[in-house]
Amino acid sequence: MLEALSYDFFQNALIAGILVSILSGIIGSLIVVNRMVFLAGGIAHTSYGGIGIAVYFGLPIFLGASVFAVLAALLMAMITLHQRNRIDTFIGLIWAIGMAIGIILIDLTPGYNVDMMSYLFGSILAVSNEDITYISILTAIVIFILTFWYRDILAVSYDSEYASLRGINVKFFYTLILVLSALTVVVAIKVVGLILVIALLTIPIYIAEKLSTSLAKMMIVSGILSSLFTFAGLWLSYSYDITSGASIIIVSAISLLVFLLIKKIKP
Amino acid sequence: MSVLSIENLDYSYGKDKVLENINLSVEQNDFLAIIGPNGGGKSTLLKTILGINPITHGSITVLNSQASKSLSRIGYVPQNTNVNIDFPIKVIEVVLMGHVGEKRPLFGYGEDETLCALGALAQVSMKDFANEKIGSLSGGQRQRVMIARALCAHPEILILDEPTSNIDVEGQKQIYDLLKELNKNITVVVVTHDISVILGYASKVAHINKHLTMHDIKDEKQLHKDNEHFCEVELLQMLNSNTKSCVC
Numbered sequence: 051m052l053e054a055l056s057y058d059f060f061q062n063a064l065i066a067g068i069l070v071s072i073l074s075g076i077i078g079s080l081i082v083v084n085r086m087v088f089l090a091g092g093i094a095h096t097s098y099g100g101i102g103i104a105v106y107f108g109l110p111i112f113l114g115a116s117v118f119a120v121l122a123a124l125l126m127a128m129i130t131l132h133q134r135n136r137i138d139t140f141i142g143l144i145w146a147i148g149m150a151i152g153i154i155l156i157d158l159t160p161g162y163n164v165d166m167m168s169y170l171f172g173s174i175l176a177v178s179n180e181d182i183t184y185i186s187i188l189t190a191i192v193i194f195i196l197t198f199w200y201r202d203i204l205a206v207s208y209d210s211e212y213a214s215l216r217g218i219n220v221k222f223f224y225t226l227i228l229v230l231s232a233l234t235v236v237v238a239i240k241v242v243g244l245i246l247v248i249a250l251l252t253i254p255i256y257i258a259e260k261l262s263t264s265l266a267k268m269m270i271v272s273g274i275l276s277s278l279f280t281f282a283g284l285w286l287s288y289s290y291d292i293t294s295g296a297s298i299i300i301v302s303a304i305s306l307l308v309f310l311l312i313k314k315i316k317p
Numbered sequence: 318m319s320v321l322s323i324e325n326l327d328y329s330y331g332k333d334k335v336l337e338n339i340n341l342s343v344e345q346n347d348f349l350a351i352i353g354p355n356g357g358g359k360s361t362l363l364k365t366i367l368g369i370n371p372i373t374h375g376s377i378t379v380l381n382s383q384a385s386k387s388l389s390r391i392g393y394v395p396q397n398t399n400v401n402i403d404f405p406i407k408v409i410e411v412v413l414m415g416h417v418g419e420k421r422p423l424f425g426y427g428e429d430e431t432l433c434a435l436g437a438l439a440q441v442s443m444k445d446f447a448n449e450k451i452g453s454l455s456g457g458q459r460q461r462v463m464i465a466r467a468l469c470a471h472p473e474i475l476i477l478d479e480p481t482s483n484i485d486v487e488g489q490k491q492i493y494d495l496l497k498e499l500n501k502n503i504t505v506v507v508v509t510h511d512i513s514v515i516l517g518y519a520s521k522v523a524h525i526n527k528h529l530t531m532h533d534i535k536d537e538k539q540l541h542k543d544n545e546h547f548c549e550v551e552l553l554q555m556l557n558s559n560t561k562s563c564v565c
Contacts, residue, residue, distance in 0.1 A: 263450045
């Protein structure tokens with residue numbers, strides 16, 4: 051492991067892992083307390099359409115996936131705020147259509163031979179300096195927004211009806227949480243991949259929720275747990291030459307099982 | 318002085334008229350209980366007063382202003398069952414939400430806001446629980462915290478939706494005793510199924526089943542002073558009745 055730390059790609063992986071852990075700790079907490087896990091899953095899979103568009107038109111992958119995911123988040127916000135009936139059906143539709151667009155455009159891209167498995171299962175060891183810059187900017191934006199609007203976001207998340215009566219624009223904050231979730235999902239895809247992103251956004255958060263007395267603490271504890279799971283997963287990945295994203299999730303899942311076991315023995 | 322006035326209010330969900338020609342006047346320091354059968358329009362009336370439902374016909378005036386412009390002067394306590402008990406939040410943070418929407422420092426809460434929240438908690442005898450997780454409290458304690466949150470915004474009218482649902486008898490009594498105490502300075506409006514409220518605490522009863530019928534408890538008791546149990550039986554009948562008026 052120490053030997054690995056001397057490589058640039060591994061250093062980048064660790065930095066990206068920490069940044070994505072902070073992001074997923076903050077945004078994952080909001081997703082869980084607002085009960086938006088299915089929505090976040092929908093956005094994650096829909097963003098594959100953005101990856102396909104970026105590949106087909108030769109655009110940066112992060113940019114394509116981010117724009118597409120944000121549009122998906124806005125669409126889902128509109129549907130969930132105005133069309134309460136059959137929300138799950140609409141989300142399922144958007145989810146499937148996004149993935150279909152991505153697959154078809156990648157099929158149609160002439161001479162494209164990059165391993166698309168890296169988007170499905172993550173490629174943290176292939177993180178570039180540009181990727182780290184993008185993730186850093188997003189982390190800074192998310193922390194700024196949370197700092198500035200923490201009490202409003204807390205009120206909307208805890209009791210949206212009461213927040214609305216106090217003059218808070220609930221629809222704006224609901225949409226904002228979904229848009230930030232979309233951007234976070236895109237960078238988390240780089241670490242653990244599309245298939246596993248929801249696990250990263252829920253497992254550490256679930257443990258943190260049980261250990262925290264406030265939303266802010268939950269975000270911090272989630273970030274720390276995510277970082278630990280990412281380090282351990284990377285070590286497993288490097289030591290046994292297995293996929294990094296899957297290793298991170300397996301470490302998270304085993305930790306969750308141990309946590310639940312301890313909780314059952316010592317409630 | 319009328320603090321809440323409703324005139325000729327109608328409300329429909331699509332073609333289904335839920336409220337028809339509602340007229341209601343609540344005076345300062347009244348303790349009004351709104352009762353009626355399920356589906357009779359109690360919650361719809363509450364949501365319309367609070368501006369959650371748009372007014373399509375008629376008018377609602379709160380403290381001499383349009384209801385929508387006076388929401389900050391109304392304290393609202395939602396149903397106990399609407400509270401997410403798994404949410405990681407301390408009691409003091411819930412009460413501080415009473416200040417949400419006001420101008421404030423960049424992060425967290427000002428010292429004056431925290432003092433106000435602690436004062437509101439003291440008012441409902443929950444100050445010692447300020448740093449407890451809300452989910453660790455009993456139903457009655459949680460409801461007192463919600464009342465403290467409403468008090469934090471210094472309301473002139475306190476509106477409560479089924480404040481004692483899923484709360485044990487002792488907890489119910491504590492809540493109503495607290496409301497009676499608060500009623501010395503604040504007008505209280507309670508949507509409820511609890512007959513005890515009507516008999517022991519409320520000064521007026523509004524029975525809603527699409528239409529509204531008002532009853533002044535003091536007047537009724539005076540009218541039936543020879544029969545000390547008159548109202549209990551009649552009001553119970555009224556709660557279970559689907560008729561639009563009562564004979565109490």
